[in-house]
Amino acid sequence: MKQQERWQLSGSGAESYERFQVPSVFEPLARIFLAHVPLHPGDRMLDVACGTGIVARLAVPTVGITGRVAGVDLNAGMLDVAKRQSPPDEAEIDWRQGDAAALPFLDESFDIVFCQQGLQFFPDKLRALQEMRRVLAPGGRLALCIWRTIEHSPCNLAISTALARHIDAEAAARMQAPHALGDATVLRTLIGDAGFGRVEIHEATVTRRMLPPEQAIPGHLASTPVGPDVAALDDATRKALIDDIAADLGPYRDADGLAIPQGTHIVLAKKPDA
Ligand SMILES: C[S@@+](CC[C@H](N)C(=O)[O-])C[C@H]1O[C@@H](n2cnc3c(N)ncnc32)[C@H](O)[C@@H]1O
Numbered sequence: 530m531k532q533q534e535r536w537q538l539s540g541s542g543a544e545s546y547e548r549f550q551v552p553s554v555f556e557p558l559a560r561i562f563l564a565h566v567p568l569h570p571g572d573r574m575l576d577v578a579c580g581t582g583i584v585a586r587l588a589v590p591t592v593g594i595t596g597r598v599a600g601v602d603l604n605a606g607m608l609d610v611a612k613r614q615s616p617p618d619e620a621e622i623d624w625r626q627g628d629a630a631a632l633p634f635l636d637e638s639f640d641i642v643f644c645q646q647g648l649q650f651f652p653d654k655l656r657a658l659q660e661m662r663r664v665l666a667p668g669g670r671l672a673l674c675i676w677r678t679i680e681h682s683p684c685n686l687a688i689s690t691a692l693a694r695h696i697d698a699e700a701a702a703r704m705q706a707p708h709a710l711g712d713a714t715v716l717r718t719l720i721g722d723a724g725f726g727r728v729e730i731h732e733a734t735v736t737r738r739m740l741p742p743e744q745a746i747p748g749h750l751a752s753t754p755v756g757p758d759v760a761a762l763d764d765a766t767r768k769a770l771i772d773d774i775a776a777d778l779g780p781y782r783d784a785d786g787l788a789i790p791q792g793t794h795i796v797l798a799k800k801p802d803a
Contacts, residue, residue, distance in 0.1 A: 547581040563591075566641070578647025600624050601624075601632060687774045750771075
């Protein structure tokens with residue numbers, strides 16, 4: 530897999546992710562995602578590529594103490610931040626470090642597997658989906674949330690365009706990676722090939738809320754994989770980069786800062802009954 534297709538944060542990136550990305554977009558997105566997916570008390574749920582754990586944390590009150598909530602991610606720094614966030618009630622979340630292509634769980638041990646904005650970054654997507662199918666009980670449910678193509682994301686489009694201008698094409702491509710699986714036809718085929726049935730693909734839009742661009746963009750960039758590249762720029766180039774992004778995001782200004790739409794697919798599918 531090419532480096533620019535990865536979405537990995539190092540250093541303080543995980544803290545920045547929890548501080549900037551989660552409140553501005555991943556928590557509102559997780560609420561929209563969970564509203565599409567029937568989740569019941571007693572369900573055993575797994576959050577694959579859980580990051581700092583927002584989907585798992587929001588699921589806890591619904592599954593309750595008779596259920597189980599687990600989260601797995603490749604990045605130990607993201608999991609460290611996840612562990613430091615208190616669950617909203619007494620239930621414990623089982624956080625594990627591991628690769629989506631080799632999930633560290635027994636066969637048929639979950640009723641539902643969630644994956645919010647993770648699948649597009651896995652080097653072997655089919656293998657990861659087969660692993661999700663393996664850990665699901667017969668009749669178990671798959672719930673994926675995956676960004677649509679970058680035209681449906683004015684924020685990432687503005688950043689990617691400015692990176693191409695002020696850094697290079699490789700940095701620009703890294704901001705396009707979240708949208709690499711944005712085509713619904715490709716997604717449907719992949720999920721079918723992994724052995725899931727009853728595939729439903731819904732379109733949804735989350736509003737990314739940010740402070741005015743001059744305040745928001747430096748922290749936002751630090752919470753993405755291009756953060757170190759931006760930090761390495763000289764002051765004048767960094768200012769020009771931020772000014773260009775702010776100009777492109779002008780149409781999304783409101784009284785509180787920025788309100789930027791971002792389109793996603795929400796996929797529901799089922800592992801066949803035994
Ligand atoms: C954009 S973040 C989404 C995190 C979280 N689901 C959320 O909604 O906030 C993508 C996550 O995928 C994880 N990831 C990337 N490749 C992975 C792999 N092969 N196995 C497990 N996790 C992976 C990254 O470490 C990162 O935490």
